[in-house]
Amino acid sequence: MATNSLPREEMPGPPLLEDFDDESQARALVEDYLDHLAANLIGRVASEDRARLKDEAAFHLERLTAHYASQGRPQRAAAEMAIQQYGDPSQIADQITLSLYEGGRASRLFKFFGRANVTAFAIVGFAQFVYVLLLQLRVFAPSGAAYDLPLDPGDMRVLLPWPLPLPQHPLDFFVLYVYPILAPFLIGWLAGRWIPVRPARAVTGAMLVAIIYSFVVGVSVLPQTAGLLLAIFQLAFWLPISAAMAEASLAMNLRRKLRRSYGERHVA
Amino acid sequence: MLGAVVQLCHFGVQYVLISRISTGKLRMAEDKGLQKSTATTLVLVVLLDGARHGYDIAREVERRSENRLMFSHGTLYPVLYALEKSGDLESCWEQPIGERKRRVYALTDSGRREAEKAIAEWREFSTAMSKVIGANGHEQPA
Numbered sequence: 001m002a003t004n005s006l007p008r009e010e011m012p013g014p015p016l017l018e019d020f021d022d023e024s025q026a027r028a029l030v031e032d033y034l035d036h037l038a039a040n041l042i043g044r045v046a047s048e049d050r051a052r053l054k055d056e057a058a059f060h061l062e063r064l065t066a067h068y069a070s071q072g073r074p075q076r077a078a079a080e081m082a083i084q085q086y087g088d089p090s091q092i093a094d095q096i097t098l099s100l101y102e103g104g105r106a107s108r109l110f111k112f113f114g115r116a117n118v119t120a121f122a123i124v125g126f127a128q129f130v131y132v133l134l135l136q137l138r139v140f141a142p143s144g145a146a147y148d149l150p151l152d153p154g155d156m157r158v159l160l161p162w163p164l165p166l167p168q169h170p171l172d173f174f175v176l177y178v179y180p181i182l183a184p185f186l187i188g189w190l191a192g193r194w195i196p197v198r199p200a201r202a203v204t205g206a207m208l209v210a211i212i213y214s215f216v217v218g219v220s221v222l223p224q225t226a227g228l229l230l231a232i233f234q235l236a237f238w239l240p241i242s243a244a245m246a247e248a249s250l251a252m253n254l255r256r257k258l259r260r261s262y263g264e265r266h267v268a
Numbered sequence: 269m270l271g272a273v274v275q276l277c278h279f280g281v282q283y284v285l286i287s288r289i290s291t292g293k294l295r296m297a298e299d300k301g302l303q304k305s306t307a308t309t310l311v312l313v314v315l316l317d318g319a320r321h322g323y324d325i326a327r328e329v330e331r332r333s334e335n336r337l338m339f340s341h342g343t344l345y346p347v348l349y350a351l352e353k354s355g356d357l358e359s360c361w362e363q364p365i366g367e368r369k370r371r372v373y374a375l376t377d378s379g380r381r382e383a384e385k386a387i388a389e390w391r392e393f394s395t396a397m398s399k400v401i402g403a404n405g406h407e408q409p410a
Contacts, residue, residue, distance in 0.1 A: 052371070053345070056322055059370045060341060063323040087340030099346035100353065 026079035030061050033083050040093030043254035044196045045100060053096060061086060097197045116195045120202035121209065123190050124242070127183045128210045132217060134179060135230065180233065184241035191242070192249020199246035207239045307347040309390060310337075312356065312375065312383035319374035321362075322348060348373055356382050 034054050041050045064082035069075055086092075101115060113121075191199040215231035314320065314328045325348075326341045351357040356379030363369035375383060 055369060056345065056371050057342070059321070059368050060323045060326075062368055064341065085341055087342035089342075092340075092342040092345070095343060095346040096349060099350040 022075040026065060026075035029076065029079045029083060030058070030065065033061065033086070033089060034058055037089040037093060040090050041096065043257035044093075044097045049100070057086070094197050101196055114202075116197065116199070116202040117205060119194050120191055120199070120206040123187050123194075124203065124206040124210050127187050128213065131179060131183065131230075132214070180237075184238040185245050187238070188242040188245020188247075189249045191246040192251075193253050195246070196250070199250050200243040203242050203246045204239065207234065207242060211235050211239065307344065308351065309386040311344070311347055311351060311373075312379060312386055315357070315373060315375045316380070316383050319372045321370040321372050323370075325373070351379065355379075 034057055037057055038050055038054050041053065045053070061079075061082050064085055065075070065078045068078035068081045071078075073081070098116075188199075188203065191203045195202050211231050211234045214234055215228065219228065310329050311325060314325050314332075320328065322344055323341070326339075326344050329337055329339075348357065348359075352359055352373070356376060357373050358376050359371050359373045361369050362372050
């Protein structure tokens with residue numbers, strides 16, 4: 001009888017693991033584990049390094065399985081114990097990525113603080129510096145004296161056509177609205193591209209330092225209310241947005257690398 | 269003047285926070301994984317006796333510690349890669365006939381120096397701890 005004439009409920013489904021012998025089940029479990037390990041490394045580690053890691057893990061798991069099997073356990077149970085002893089694949093993949101990212105003869109700064117933290121602090125620190133500078137310009141030059149531009153509004157409109165907001169809106173518009181709203185997105189996007197593991201955590205740490213900096217510097221060089229509001233705004237908006245954007249940027253970056261890696265290997 | 273004092277205090281706070289962040293965020297050990305500095309020392313010391321592959325290193329650590337140090341074996345490989353990247357280890361593939369290929373690690377000259385330095389530091393630390401514990405009258409009876 002042709003398969004496609006069977007009713008749906010009688011269609012043969014995919015074979016279950018239990019349909020195979022003990023040794024095949026053990027092999028299938030180990031292969032599945034290795035696939036999970038490699039999958040967590042795609043886009044974060046070069047394909048040659050990924051193949052090496054997989055081969056090393058395969059050998060190690062084979063030896064561990066043999067060790068537990070020599071204690072009288074069935075092959076499948078031995079493989080399960082070996083996998084458990086080896087560790088969680090996503091955690092190991094994170095650690096491997098970190099060790100390749102952080103390892104080597106790094107500078108003292110990287111060694112002490114960690115490369116991810118230094119990178120996040122550099123990104124956040126620069127955005128913070130620009131923001132505090134803009135705020136000081138706004139507060140201490142309210143008449144706009146610091147913003148004198150070489151062109152009159154008519155000439156500027158020729159260079160910057162509608163719907164760009166200049167020159168109708170003064171630069172205060174950028175200081176108060178555009179920059180502080182866009183900055184956390186930019187911070188998160190850069191962090192996700194430059195930090196391969198848990199960028200949200202690195203960005204959160206750097207942002208907490210920046211918030212304290214904002215509060216202290218804000219109340220000392222800005223009007224007190226402005227300094228406090230700046231710190232609160234960064235806590236309530238910059239911190240969650242930059243952390244979320246960092247993880248989203250990392251995911252998009254990995255996906256892009258995966259597509260590019262697949263495309264390079266399968267070009268006709 | 270007050271602003272300058274406040275800014276100096278702020279930099280001090282920043283330094284402390286950064287130190288806490290660096291020690292808290294990038295520690296590689298989680299759950300049953302090895303602490304990074306401990307694992308580095310263990311790997312360097314075990315490899316002093318000769319080249320080994322990863323499984324052999326893990327089993328040797330467990331054997332020498334009489335199964336007191338039990339850990340996730342996979343957490344050993346990030347340490348090996350970091351040491352290789354820093355030049356303390358070198359590795360190559362070996363494939364005995366009829367067996368799966370394995371990656372064997374060996375100490376370089378700088379790795380050997382690091383191993384000896386790590387052993388000296390641990391011995392000093394261990395002696396200091398024994399003295400402190402002994403000074404509190406908590407010595408084990410003979």
